[in-house]
Amino acid sequence: AEPTLDRACDLGLAFQLTNIARDIVEDAQIGRVYLPAEWLAEVGIPEDEVALPEHRAALATLAARLVDLAEPYYQSASQGLRDLPLRSAWSIATAHGVYRQIGVEVKARGAAAWDARVSTSKAQKLQFLLGGGVLALASRRMQVRPRPDGLWRRPR
Numbered sequence: 168a169e170p171t172l173d174r175a176c177d178l179g180l181a182f183q184l185t186n187i188a189r190d191i192v193e194d195a196q197i198g199r200v201y202l203p204a205e206w207l208a209e210v211g212i213p214e215d216e217v218a219l220p221e222h223r224a225a226l227a228t229l230a231a232r233l234v235d236l237a238e239p240y241y242q243s244a245s246q247g248l249r250d251l252p253l254r255s256a257w258s259i260a261t262a263h264g265v266y267r268q269i270g271v272e273v274k275a276r277g278a279a280a281w282d283a284r285v286s287t288s289k290a291q292k293l294q295f296l297l298g299g300g301v302l303a304l305a306s307r308r309m310q311v312r313p314r315p316d317g318l319w320r321r322p323r
Contacts, residue, residue: 173314174247176321178263181240185270188233191226192218192281202229223278230280234270241267243314248306256306261299265292 187194187201194201195217207214210225217226244263248256265287272287273280287295 171250177240178244181237184237188230227277231274234274256303260302264295
């Protein structure tokens with residue numbers, strides 16, 4: 168259904184914003200810069216210098232901005248769980264938790280976010296697997312909130 172597809176798009180956007188934040192330096196090292204040029208200009212980072220260590224503090228502010236931008240998409244996406252089959256909802260809720268945590272960790276590490284690749288531990292993944300199951304079950308009785316205004320909308 169259309170509303171479920173909208174929530175799935177929200178999750179895809181949240182995942183992509185998180186991936187961009189986590190991989191800013193790695194991507195820049197191979198010539199890929201996904202940050203808006205205006206953002207880079209605001210913090211004084213030339214596009215061809217994104218990967219340089221001296222820009223990590225400024226880059227951390229941009230990564231935090233991406234993570235913050237992803238949050239309303241994560242919140243909206245969770246509202247689509249109710250309309251999925253239970254096993255699918257469980258998988259999606261688990262992935263939602265894992266990816267969102269990666270963003271939280273990127274933001275928390277600040278300028279050190281790219282010293283080592285941010286990921287979740289096996290224990291965290293297990294925790295998100297269990298929590299995802301609980302959330303999937305709870306979604307069956309969840310009152311769905313309207314999709315927030317201001318989020319990107321897919322073309323119809």
